[in-house]
Amino acid sequence: MNSQEVMDSYDKHVLHTYGRQPIVVDHGHGVKVYDLDGNEYLDFFAGIAVNNVGQTNDKVVEAIKEQAEKVIHCSNIYYNEPCAKLANTLAEVSDFSKVFFSNSGAEANEAAIKLARKYTGKGEIITALKSFHGRTMLTVTATGQEQFSKPFKPLPPGFKHVPYNDIKAMEDAISDDTCAIMLEVLQGEGGINVADKKYMKDVEKLCHDNDILLIVDEVQTGIGRCGTLFAYENFDIKPDIISLAKGLGGGVPIGATLATEEVSKGFVPGDHGSTFGGNPLAAAAANATLSVIKDENLLDNCKEMGKYLKEQLNTLKDKYDFVSDVRGLGLLVGVELTMEGGDVVDKMREKGVLINCTAGNVLRLAPALIIEKEDIDTMVEKLDQVFAEL
The missing domain is CATH 3.90.1150.10 (Aspartate Aminotransferase, domain 1)
Incomplete structure (x- = not known):
C-alpha cells in the first residue's frame, strides 16, 4: 500500500x-x-x-524476539518469569512493594481507584482541574476537563475536581467519604503544568491528617521522563499508590499500578483482573527498557x-x-x-x-x-x- x-x-x-x-x-x-x-x-x-x-531500541527488540520465540502469552492463572523479574525490579527501585499489571494508563488508574475504594471502604476521589487520567468511563470522569467527559453522561459518581496548586480548595473539598486525592505532579494533557513543591507536600500532609490515600498518576511522567525514575521523587513525597504505563514497555503496551504493602491488602483474589496484564512479552520489553535506562x-x-x-x-x-x-x-x-x-x-x-x-x-x-x-x-x-x- x-x-x-x-x-x-x-x-x-x-x-x-x-x-x-x-x-x-x-x-x-x-x-x-x-x-x-x-x-x-x-x-x-x-x-x-x-x-x-x-x-x-536494540536491547528491547532483542528481548522481544527472544521472548516471542518462547511464549507470547499465558493466563494469569499461571506464573511467568519475565513478570516476576519486572515486579522485583519495580519494588527495588520504588517506594512500593506490590504491583498490579495491566495494559494501559487508563487501566492502571482504574486499578488505583478501585484499590483505594476497596481498601478504605469510602468512595470519593478528589482530582484537579486540567488533569487527565484516561478515556474509560471511570477515568474520563476522574479527568478534570469537561470536554472529555461531557458527551458521555451520565457519568459515574464519586469525583470532585478542584483547581491545581490550590491547597485551600483541596482542603475544602475533603468530606467524610473522601478516600483518596489523585494528582499528576505535572499535568501533561492539561498544558505541561508543574505542581508547586510546597503544594505537593501540603497535599501529602492533608492526606496523612485526614486518613486519605495519595495517588500519583505517573502514566506520562514516569520511567525517567522527568529526570528521575518516577516524577514524584522531585517533590519529596511518598504516595500510597502510583500508576505507570507509557514509557514502561519501550513501545509495547503495558500498565502498572504500584502500592504500598499496607494498601495492597485492599485487594484479594477475585477483586480485580486483566487477561493480558503481566503478559510475558510486554514484561520482557519492560525489563529491557528499565535495564537500558539504568545501564546507559x-x-x-x-x-x-x-x-x-x-x-x-x-x-x-x-x-x-x-x-x-x-x-x-x-x-x-x-x-x-x-x-x-x-x-x-x-x-x-x-x-x-x-x-x-x-x-x-x-x-x-x-x-x-x-x-x-x-x-x-x-x-x-x-x-x-x-x-x-x-
Missing part, C-alpha cells in the same frame, strides 16, 4: 477518534522515524512520551538535556513576544503561546520535526531520553524558522 491508500483505508474503516497527521510511519530507530515515502523526521514527541529509550545513565542525560532544551527554548521566548512561557520537568517541556499551536505543529512536520500541541496553545516536547544536544539544536533552529514565519 502507498501512503494515500493507507490513509484512505483508515478513513473508510477506522473510527474517526483522532485528528491524525498526514504521514504514514513506516520505521524508525533512535530519535528518527521515516514515513512510507522515505521522508525522515526528528521525533520530539516519542509516541506521546512512550518511546523513552528511542524507537526500536539515561536519567542523568534526561536532566542534562532537559535543562539544555529549556535554555534554548527560552532564547526563543526572549525573541518572540507570542511565546509566553517555557516550563516542564526533564524532557517533558511545554512552550506556551498566546495563539493556537496547531499551525506550528503542521509547519514543524513539514520541516521534518514531529512535535505536539496540547491544551490548544502549548507545544508539547517529549523526545526520547537518548536525545543529544545536536538534535535539540536542530529542533530549536526549525522552531525559530517557523516562529519567524508567523
Whole structure:
C-alpha cells in the first residue's frame, strides 16, 4: 500500500477518534522515524512520551524476539518469569512493594481507584482541574476537563475536581467519604503544568491528617521522563499508590499500578483482573527498557538535556513576544503561546520535526531520553524558522 491508500483505508474503516497527521510511519530507530515515502523526521514527541529509550531500541527488540520465540502469552492463572523479574525490579527501585499489571494508563488508574475504594471502604476521589487520567468511563470522569467527559453522561459518581496548586480548595473539598486525592505532579494533557513543591507536600500532609490515600498518576511522567525514575521523587513525597504505563514497555503496551504493602491488602483474589496484564512479552520489553535506562545513565542525560532544551527554548521566548512561557520537568517541556499551536505543529512536520500541541496553545516536547544536544539544536533552529514565519 502507498501512503494515500493507507490513509484512505483508515478513513473508510477506522473510527474517526483522532485528528491524525498526514504521514504514514513506516520505521524508525533512535530519535528518527521515516514515513512510507522515505521522508525522515526528528521525533520530539516519542509516541506521546512512550518511546523513552528511542524507537526500536536494540536491547528491547532483542528481548522481544527472544521472548516471542518462547511464549507470547499465558493466563494469569499461571506464573511467568519475565513478570516476576519486572515486579522485583519495580519494588527495588520504588517506594512500593506490590504491583498490579495491566495494559494501559487508563487501566492502571482504574486499578488505583478501585484499590483505594476497596481498601478504605469510602468512595470519593478528589482530582484537579486540567488533569487527565484516561478515556474509560471511570477515568474520563476522574479527568478534570469537561470536554472529555461531557458527551458521555451520565457519568459515574464519586469525583470532585478542584483547581491545581490550590491547597485551600483541596482542603475544602475533603468530606467524610473522601478516600483518596489523585494528582499528576505535572499535568501533561492539561498544558505541561508543574505542581508547586510546597503544594505537593501540603497535599501529602492533608492526606496523612485526614486518613486519605495519595495517588500519583505517573502514566506520562514516569520511567525517567522527568529526570528521575518516577516524577514524584522531585517533590519529596511518598504516595500510597502510583500508576505507570507509557514509557514502561519501550513501545509495547503495558500498565502498572504500584502500592504500598499496607494498601495492597485492599485487594484479594477475585477483586480485580486483566487477561493480558503481566503478559510475558510486554514484561520482557519492560525489563529491557528499565535495564537500558539504568545501564546507559539515561536519567542523568534526561536532566542534562532537559535543562539544555529549556535554555534554548527560552532564547526563543526572549525573541518572540507570542511565546509566553517555557516550563516542564526533564524532557517533558511545554512552550506556551498566546495563539493556537496547531499551525506550528503542521509547519514543524513539514520541516521534518514531529512535535505536539496540547491544551490548544502549548507545544508539547517529549523526545526520547537518548536525545543529544545536536538534535535539540536542530529542533530549536526549525522552531525559530517557523516562529519567524508567523
